Each structure stands twice: as structure tokens, then as C-alpha cells.
Amino acid sequence: EVQLLESGGGLVQPGGSLRLSCAASGFTFGSYAMTWVRQAPGKGLEWVSTLTGSGGSADYADSVKGRFTISRDNSNNWLYLQMNSLRVEDTAVYFCAKSATGNSQSSNDYWGQGTLVTVSS
Amino acid sequence: DIQMTQFPSTLSASVGDRVTITCRASQSIRSWLAWYQQKPGKAPKVVIYKASNLQSGVPSRFSGSGSGTEFTLTISSLQPDDLATYYCQQYNSYPYTFGQGTKVEIK
Numbered sequence: 084e085v086q087l088l089e090s091g092g093g094l095v096q097p098g099g100s101l102r103l104s105c106a107a108s109g110f111t112f113g114s115y116a117m118t119w120v121r122q123a124p125g126k127g128l129e130w131v132s133t134l135t136g137s138g139g140s141a142d143y144a145d146s147v148k149g150r151f152t153i154s155r156d157n158s159n160n161w162l163y164l165q166m167n168s169l170r171v172e173d174t175a176v177y178f179c180a181k182s183a184t185g186n187s188q189s190s191n192d193y194w195g196q197g198t199l200v201t202v203s204s
Numbered sequence: 205d206i207q208m209t210q211f212p213s214t215l216s217a218s219v220g221d222r223v224t225i226t227c228r229a230s231q232s233i234r235s236w237l238a239w240y241q242q243k244p245g246k247a248p249k250v251v252i253y254k255a256s257n258l259q260s261g262v263p264s265r266f267s268g269s270g271s272g273t274e275f276t277l278t279i280s281s282l283q284p285d286d287l288a289t290y291y292c293q294q295y296n297s298y299p300y301t302f303g304q305g306t307k308v309e310i311k
Contacts (some may be wrong), residue, residue: 118300120248128240128248128291130300142298145205178247188295190238192259194247 085109085193087179092198099169099202105162105179105195113137113157116187119164121175122197131177132164133187140187147173169202176200206230206294210303218311223279225306227292232272236296239268239277241288242305248291252277284310 091103105117119131132153134141141153152165162179176199180191207230217223227237235255240248250259252268255275265280279286287310292303 127289127305128242128293128302130293130302133298133300144299183250183253188236190250190253190259190293190295191248192250192253194249196247 085181087181087193087195089177089179089195089198092177092200094201094203095169096204097169097171097202100165100167101169101200103164103166103177103179103198103200105164107160107162107179107181110181112155112160114185116182116185116189117153117155117162118180118182118191119153119162120178120180120191120194121173121200122178123172123175126175129175133182134162135187136185142187166200169200171202174200174202205299206233206297206301208292208294208301208303210292210306212306213304214307214309216309216311217282219282219284221282223282223286223308225277225290225292225308227270227275227277227303229273229275229294229296233294233296235271236294237268237270237275238293238295239266240291240293241286242291243288251290279308282308282310286310 118133134153176197181193182189183192209228239252242248
């Protein structure tokens, strides 16, 4: 059974940093691209970043480019999102999601339950 | 960036009604479109992928159509369990943008 479990969310001051983690199980982790999607309170979904299965190529939303870094540990089945220079508008539930196919041009067939990041002074 | 425009933003229908949601892309995305269902407080769940393919385990009352810039999600006979917000997402090119969502309410 595929499972994705995010952790690392919390309250952080503007300008601060946070690292989100996503523990994956139930599939061959390194064979699938992985994605972070966020949802601000009461708002819609926003794609944040996708990383290929090998970890060799990443793409980012303009809103987070230069501040967030996606990475993965294929040996231990972990996905990460390092978030620096956080802004109030980064406040959201962050979901990790698995690509349905072996490449990054894919829908996402499994999602974690999300972790809440609150940026506030 | 490709803009995804979804309408209506809210839809109220009765059980058994046929319901259609439209998603329009600002440029051609071929068939690289997914539809997600999100129930309150839950993670999204893929319903349709590559414009018209029903995700495994999703009821057959859901269907998707379209290509290029115009896409539709149809629920042939609305059920109480379909109460949710539905999002389209293009994955033709980065950034993989979502539509703003359609909230489906049961009358």
C-alpha cells in the first residue's frame, strides 16, 4: 500500500526557515518523480515543485524559486522541501504527491495528508 | 505560464443530475490535463488523467473529455458522495498550474 506522510510543519517567523519531510512507502520510490503542492487557508491548490526520480532535475513555481529547494533520499525513501526566507504568503498546508508514471509529466496518483506551515510574527 | 480558467466556481445540483465543469487553458496543453476531487479537510484525489482516462477505483459516472485548450469533467448522475471541490491541472509544461476550483454542492 502506497503511503506518504509529511512532517516538519509549524509556526515560523517571516524570514525564517523550515524543512518539510515526506516519508514514502509501498512503491519503488526512486522510480517516480515527486511533487510538492500547497494550499493556503481557504484557497485553491498551487503547484510548488517537482523533482525527477533520480533527483537530477527539479522545477519550481516562480513564487518560491530561489527560496525553496526540493531534494530526495532514494536510499531511505524521503522527499524534502527546504524553505528559506519564508513569507507570510507561504502560509499553507503542504502536500507531497507521487507521480502516477515513471516520468515527471504525469498526474499525481497518491497524496499525503499534508502538513501546515504558518508564517507569522 | 499557462493559465487555467475553470467554471463555474460554484455549482449546486440535485442528486441524479448531470453535472459538467469546464476548464480552459490559455494555450494548447494537448491532453496533459488531470482532474482532482478534494473533499473538505482531505488531500486531493485524482479522478481523471490525460484528459479522458478514468483513474482506477473511481466510479464510472465520472468522465473527462477535450484536448488542446478546452476540457470538461462530467458527472453523469450526481451522488451525495460527490460533494467536493474539483480542480483541473495542466501538466503540459512547467509550472504545472491548477484551475481555481469548482465547488459542487448538493441541493
